[in-house]
Amino acid sequence: MSENALDIDQKLQNAELLILGCSAGGFLLVYNFLLKLPANFPLPVVVIIHRSRSYKSLIEEHLNGLSSLNIKMADDKESIKSGTVYFAPPDYHLLVETDKTLSLDNSEPVHFCRPAIDVTFQTAADTYQDKLIAILLSGANSDGADGMEYISELNGLTIVQQPEEAEVDIMPKAAINRGNIDLVLKMDEITSLIHKIVKLKSNF
Amino acid sequence: MDSVSAKLLSAPEVEEIIDLVRHVYGFDFSGYSRASLKRRIIRIMQLKKIDIFDLRSLIINSNDFFEEFLLEITVNVTEMFRDPAFFKALREKVFPYLSSYARIKVWNAGCSTGEELYSFAILLEEENLYNRSFLYGTDINSEVLDTAKKGIYDFKKMKLNSENYIASGAINSLSDYYESNHNSVTLDSKLKKNTLFSIHNLVTDNVFNEFQIISCRNVLIYFTVELQERVLQLFYESLCPLGFLCLGSKEYLRNEELASKFKVVDKVENIYQKIV
Numbered sequence: 001m002s003e004n005a006l007d008i009d010q011k012l013q014n015a016e017l018l019i020l021g022c023s024a025g026g027f028l029l030v031y032n033f034l035l036k037l038p039a040n041f042p043l044p045v046v047v048i049i050h051r052s053r054s055y056k057s058l059i060e061e062h063l064n065g066l067s068s069l070n071i072k073m074a075d076d077k078e079s080i081k082s083g084t085v086y087f088a089p090p091d092y093h094l095l096v097e098t099d100k101t102l103s104l105d106n107s108e109p110v111h112f113c114r115p116a117i118d119v120t121f122q123t124a125a126d127t128y129q130d131k132l133i134a135i136l137l138s139g140a141n142s143d144g145a146d147g148m149e150y151i152s153e154l155n156g157l158t159i160v161q162q163p164e165e166a167e168v169d170i171m172p173k174a175a176i177n178r179g180n181i182d183l184v185l186k187m188d189e190i191t192s193l194i195h196k197i198v199k200l201k202s203n204f
Numbered sequence: 205m206d207s208v209s210a211k212l213l214s215a216p217e218v219e220e221i222i223d224l225v226r227h228v229y230g231f232d233f234s235g236y237s238r239a240s241l242k243r244r245i246i247r248i249m250q251l252k253k254i255d256i257f258d259l260r261s262l263i264i265n266s267n268d269f270f271e272e273f274l275l276e277i278t279v280n281v282t283e284m285f286r287d288p289a290f291f292k293a294l295r296e297k298v299f300p301y302l303s304s305y306a307r308i309k310v311w312n313a314g315c316s317t318g319e320e321l322y323s324f325a326i327l328l329e330e331e332n333l334y335n336r337s338f339l340y341g342t343d344i345n346s347e348v349l350d351t352a353k354k355g356i357y358d359f360k361k362m363k364l365n366s367e368n369y370i371a372s373g374a375i376n377s378l379s380d381y382y383e384s385n386h387n388s389v390t391l392d393s394k395l396k397k398n399t400l401f402s403i404h405n406l407v408t409d410n411v412f413n414e415f416q417i418i419s420c421r422n423v424l425i426y427f428t429v430e431l432q433e434r435v436l437q438l439f440y441e442s443l444c445p446l447g448f449l450c451l452g453s454k455e456y457l458r459n460e461e462l463a464s465k466f467k468v469v470d471k472v473e474n475i476y477q478k479i480v
Contacts, residue, residue, distance in 0.1 A: 077458075097237060103425060122208065
């Protein structure tokens with residue numbers, strides 16, 4: 001095994017939070033990904049999808065009915081716990097506090113987006129540092145690239161969907177162009193990391 | 205925000221800035237949620253193109269800089285009739301109740317540039333309650349209060365404001381309430397007649413009147429749980445018996461003892477009525 005692969009295994013094993021961001025073309029990917037998470041998945045998961053405030057999506061409720069995990073919209077000052085998937089609510093930025101709680105923020109949109117992926121990624125990196133896995137999928141703007149750069153600077157693990165496979169490749173490409181992505185993978189390969197994380201963490 | 209290095213501002217440096225501002229100016233931000241506060245400080249550093257050393261020195265040496273700092277550190281993003289469903293609920297569930305009151309005092313805490321307070325004024329006017337009403341808008345920031353007092357807003361924002369107003373169950377056209385100038389609109393002076401904007405700091409100041417409605421939406425999210433509790437207790441003490449409390453859509457009465465003193469009027473729009 002190469003040194004790089006060992007390093008990535010180490011990061012997967014050390015991780016304490018998994019965070020996912022996407023916009024256009026990413027919705028179904030996230031949906032399918034979350035449904036593959038087993039009941040014993042050891043990490044809490046935070047999801048940021050760009051969505052309009054005027055459209056009341058019931059994705060959390062729907063997924064919660066299908067998954068063995070607790071899937072919900074994040075609440076202000078809520079503790080981050082494993083066994084739970086938190087979605088950023090529409091029209092709010094979702095921030096991670098140093099005491100591993102979530103907080104909401106109604107400040108200016110970033111890249112015309114609220115929630116913005118960058119905001120959650122950066123604040124999550126501040127708290128979880130090298131114990132963070134971030135995944136960026138299909139999307140139609142460059143939100144997430146700054147966040148990935150920031151995570152990489154703090155030695156978190158950065159994973160981007162292969163642009164050729166993404167329905168809209170602007171978001172994955174923008175992140176890859178910064179030159180600090182650990183893994184560029186197809187969705188199948190990203191999904192198979194779930195089992196690797198479960199295995200690595202259970203042998204820990 | 206431009207690309208930010210993780211090394212630009214550390215967590216201990218945020219604490220240092222909080223201490224410095226408290227010592228020099230008496231403003232206490234220690235009850236603010238740190239992740240958001242840190243982003244605001246970074247935003248100022250980027251706007252001004254300064255590092256932490258410059259920031260410290262400017263806070264200590266320049267009152268003018270501090271005024272700007274205070275303006276940027278708090279979030280002043282607001283709209284008229286923001287969350288139209290909330291205003292619809294007010295019209296349908298709260299105002300009919302108020303019509304039996306001789307006087308209606310409204311406190312909009314953390315009013316920023318005043319858009320929400322004037323939205324309340326318009327609704328009260330349309331329900332024939334405005335002449336009996338008095339609206340207090342408070343904020344920690346004198347600059348936003350100056351804007352609120354003038355009631356002059358960017359013309360470009362009126363499209364969204366208007367859409368919100370229509371979605372809230374409008375009975376007129378929003379343009380009935382303002383005059384357009386070149387790039388701005390000026391609200392009708394009758395909407396300003398029964399209003400007072402003044403400085404009030406939720407962190408340190410106390411009860412200053414008794415109110416029939418208190419609206420404080422999307423302010424508590426910037427506070428720690430401890431400060432949220434202090435502020436909610438302050439609101440409780442400032443409400444008349446059977447007075448109404450309006451919070452933002454993601455803000456709650458999480459303290460069970462305090463929650464038991466309120467009845468839920470609208471669960472989704474977070475409207476409560478003081479019952480004990």
